[in-house]
Amino acid sequence: MKEILKEIAELTIQATTKPTKTELPKVLLIKGEVSEHQLAAVYEPMIGLVAQGGKVVSIGEQTIHLKAPSYFVISADIPATGKVQQGKTGPYISLGLELDRDSILDLLNDLPKDPSEENMNNDFLACEAPIEFLEAWVRMLRLLKTPEHIPALAPIYEREILYRTLIGPQGWRLRKFCQSQGKGPSIYPAIRWIRENYTASMEIKRLADRSRLGVTTFHRQFKQITGLSPIQFQKQLRLLEARKLLVYSAYSASRAAYEVGYESVTQFNREYSRFFGDSPARDASHVREKIALTSA
Numbered sequence: 057m058k059e060i061l062k063e064i065a066e067l068t069i070q071a072t073t074k075p076t077k078t079e080l081p082k083v084l085l086i087k088g089e090v091s092e093h094q095l096a097a098v099y100e101p102m103i104g105l106v107a108q109g110g111k112v113v114s115i116g117e118q119t120i121h122l123k124a125p126s127y128f129v130i131s132a133d134i135p136a137t138g139k140v141q142q143g144k145t146g147p148y149i150s151l152g153l154e155l156d157r158d159s160i161l162d163l164l165n166d167l168p169k170d171p172s173e174e175n176m177n178n179d180f181l182a183c184e185a186p187i188e189f190l191e192a193w194v195r196m197l198r199l200l201k202t203p204e205h206i207p208a209l210a211p212i213y214e215r216e217i218l219y220r221t222l223i224g225p226q227g228w229r230l231r232k233f234c235q236s237q238g239k240g241p242s243i244y245p246a247i248r249w250i251r252e253n254y255t256a257s258m259e260i261k262r263l264a265d266r267s268r269l270g271v272t273t274f275h276r277q278f279k280q281i282t283g284l285s286p287i288q289f290q291k292q293l294r295l296l297e298a299r300k301l302l303v304y305s306a307y308s309a310s311r312a313a314y315e316v317g318y319e320s321v322t323q324f325n326r327e328y329s330r331f332f333g334d335s336p337a338r339d340a341s342h343v344r345e346k347i348a349l350t351s352a
Contacts, residue, residue, distance in 0.1 A: 060190045061125060064107045067197035068149055073350070075152070079203045080196060080210055084152040088142075091350065093303075093343045095138035096332070098251075098296060099130045101155035101233060103221050105185060105193060109148030110141040115283035118180050124149075125185040129221060131155065131229040132247050134282050135292035151193060153217055160230050163219055180283060183225050192216040232281060241268040243277040250286065254293040255317035260286060294318065295331050302340035303347075309336040 070076060071085035074094070078085060084102075095113075105127040113120040113128065115136045120128055124143060140148040196213040199206045222230050235242040246263040263286065264274035275285065282289055294316040301307040301315060313324035325336060332339045 057125070057187060057190070060187070060194055061107055063194055064151075064190070064197060065146055065149055067194070067200060068107070068151070070200075071149065078200060079206055080199060081206075082154040082156060082214065083196065084154070085150070086152075087149045088147045090140045090148065091346050092137070092139050093299075093346060095136075095140070096296060096299070097136070098293065099134050099136050101132060102130050103153045103155070103217065104128050104130070105151045105153075105189075107149045107151060107190075107193075108146055109143035111138055111148070111150065112141075113138040113180075115180055116279075116288060118283050120180050120182050122182045125190060126182045127185050127189070127221070128180060128182055129226040129229045130180075131233040132244065132281050133251050135284070135289065135296055151197075153214065155230070155233055156214075157234055159211075159214060160218055160222070160234050163215060163222060164231070164234065167219075167222055181226055186220065186224075189217065189220040189224075192220060229281075243267050243269070243274065243281055246274070246278065246286070247282065247289075250290050251293065254290050254297070255315075257317075258286065258290065291327060292331065295328055298324070298328065298336070299332065299340070299343070302336055303343045312336065 068085050068087060070078070071087035073086065073088045073090050076085045076087075077083075099113075104122075106122040106124045108124050110124065111120075111122045113122065113136055115134060122128060140150075142148050192213055196210065196217065199210055199213070218230065221227055235244060244267075246267045249263065249266060250258060260271060260274070264271045267274055267277075269277065278284075278286055278289070284292065298307075298312040298316045301312040302309070307315065309325060309328075310321045313321045318324040328336050328339070334342065
């Protein structure tokens with residue numbers, strides 16, 4: 057195990073504190089002192105492996121404590137916050153594999169029967185990475201040394217990583233993800249709609265109808281996949297977007313509030329302070345200072 061983790065660290069030498077794309081399709085790398093403001097974001101569907109150090113991810117009321125080597129699964133666009141811890145022998149290192157529905161569908165018929173879906177709950181888990189899972193990642197990363205083999209071999213290693221995840225404790229999230237483009241009942245059309253229309257008012261009954269679900273089932277499945285209620289989901293999307301406007305476009309708090317869909321600036325200030333731990337103006341100033349320091 058130690059040798060595998062050491063090799064992963066050596067193979068991710070090109071990684072930076074921002075998500076680093078490589079010649080490997082769908083693979084992202086990140087390493088080092090990653091700022092908390094960077095980790096407050098909308099996480100896209102992915103398998104995330106912490107290979108060195110640790111990471112704490114907060115999604116709604118849930119907190120995932122990841123300590124290397126462990127992984128987690130995100131099966132929808134989900135607003136979250138986080139912070140990283142450096143390793144005892146080196147910097148924080150994380151790898152991400154972006155989820156592809158067709159790649160997962162190709163695997164479903166080849167899975168052994170697994171009762172885990174019957175016992176699934178709303179919890180996001182930090183899953184201990186088994187040796188076979190890590191070995192698949194190493195094989196994938198070794199392709200960076202021989203990029204001419206990437207087109208032929210990367211899909212094979214991606215398939216193995218997906219397979220190891222599917223038979224693990226969070227495999228049900230990947231199976232649910234495959235429903236995102238299906239014709240049957242699915243929570244994903246509602247998630248997509250809110251993601252694309254977060255500034256608009258929403259009606260739960262219409263969202264439930266869009267998902268072909270009853271209202272009670274809709275609420276349960278929405279929280280199961282996102283860790284949030286629809287209202288919380290929309291609110292956090294608004295707050296994250298407002299922060300970008302405050303930091304990068306120098307918006308005032310009132311202008312940012314109205315831009316992302318708030319009707320009350322007082323409510324916006326209150327919810328912003330609760331989510332980010334400071335007022336909009338002070339938080340934006342603090343984030344800009346951090347960006348300036350890391351860019352210097």
